[in-house]
Amino acid sequence: MSRKTIKNLWWFCCWMLLASVAIGEAAQDVLVPDELRPWQVSGQENGERLVGQVLVWHDEMATAELADAERALARYRFEPLRHTRSSGLLSGHLWTYMRLENPSTQRREVQLEYVDHQLVNLDAYERRLHDDAQTRFQPLASLAMDAPFYERLVPHHRLVVPVVLEPGETRELLMQMRFPEKGFFFPSLRIWSPDNLRQAQLAELMLVAFLAGGLLLMALVSVTVGVATGERLFFAYSLYALTKIALWWTMAGFTHQFVLSENYHWSYISITGALVIATGLWFARHFLQSNRYTPKLDYLLQSMMWLAVVLVVAAMFQLQAMAVILITLLLFMYPLVCLGGVLRWLQGVKEAGVFALAWAFLVAGLVAQALRDLGYVEHNFVNYYWPAVGSYTEMVVILIAMGMSLNRLRTEKDAAEQRYLIQLENTKTELEALVLERTRELEKAKAAAEQEALTDVLTGADNRRSFFRKASQLLERSRHRSASFSILVFDLDHFKVINDTHGHKVGDQALRLFAKTVQIEIRDTDIFGRLGGEEFALLLPGSNDAAMQTAERLRQVVERLRVIAGEAEIRFTTSVGVAHYRGERNIEDLIYKADVALYDAKEAGRNCVHLAD
Known part of the structure; x- marks a missing residue:
């Protein structure tokens, strides 16, 4: 046999093997109703999922x-159901077909439970297997989420269909699952004996009641702390916890069973969910102070809050498809809050890291729910209640983070008060030292001051030479001590007009009145001098804000001054340029900056204060 023949034979075998596998797979997907194996009812059913014994058809x-x-069904358009996952988001209706057989000699009842809380309508039909082929399916149950709770055949918080089988009887069941628009279908039902279903329902009720009670306790504690401390954050947390109670109680179906038994509607789930999202985001933004420290992320959180508002509107107008899409989108955006917590933690806020961890518990539960609804993971008790347990864990850990935040605020307050007391003591000591040193300097300069004229003859203020000497000394002291001081340069507005109109005698009176007024208004430690003509300068040790306040106060005092010239009453104002000490090497540089500011004040219309850049 040649190599070419062997090669062709090899490829032929491979193609035959692949074809047989494909044919086998295709055959595996075809299952006619007559070949469907019925579920053998034992009376001990404990929530088993009907997989492999159910056919489905998507209308x-x-x-x-x-x-x-x-x-x-007769034309074999139903397909076998081989998993317990969701169908994903579908429009239309979903039909299922199954068989139940009672092999015993006793009458048995089983209860078929739809596993999720979101289904709006469930209609069930039945017929005996050995009836005539022309026998139609007969109505068995018609269940609706928004129907009065007492109309349910089984008082359960989810939709349950009871089926009674006589000894040796086999029944065929057709079920129609419906949403108004789109929804997540879970065609694999759970089968229970009545006693086991009641026990499972009691266990679920106890779990949800425990979670709701814990959330209520945390809400009450938070309100108490909020009243005691005045912190609005604790009231926001309390509101968030209360909306969570409403949501999980509603989603589990207990709101319909115990609270709104006659006036219930599927939109209540979307409305309570939207309220939880809105209050949760409000609380998160307040806790993280995102509008101040992470403004770009805060825009996204605000957009999520607006989406929650749109979700409320969609639910109120019963736009179910829009509500489902919005709530799924919001759930996938929830990790943004975790990101905000991490960013604030990186900025040095420790409790924000704990907050991010708490939100991660919730996000993990919501992601599990989203993956379950979209059909990526199997539906089971764990991932059904994971969001509720994760939400509860989130609230516990957030409460710890809030305690850390409260403790941090108290520590910062105590530290600020201590710093304030120390600052007051230091200021007192510095002022006393400044006064003492100033006295000593004056005593040392007394001999020299007697040899020269230190004051301006006309105004009594320091003359230019004296002012510059004192200013240079103040600059040196401030440089060594890193102290603050400012210089104010005054110029009387339109002074030349006063001289030209009323004479230099009246002008001299105005200068003397101005200088005397300023000297009355300033402190002994301030340095005031006449630089020449109608220009004066004032040195103010102390803070920059105090210097600006003094400049404005003096300007207002001057504008109220009057000089009497014969029968005329002369008013005048002053423009002020202010410069703060910024480490200049000499006093001339600082005066130059003040002169520039003075020029700006003149240009601005006079009778105003301008600060040097």
């Missing part, structure tokens, strides 16, 4: 009636 147009479903 995409949502127009099929019972007769259409019967024809689809």
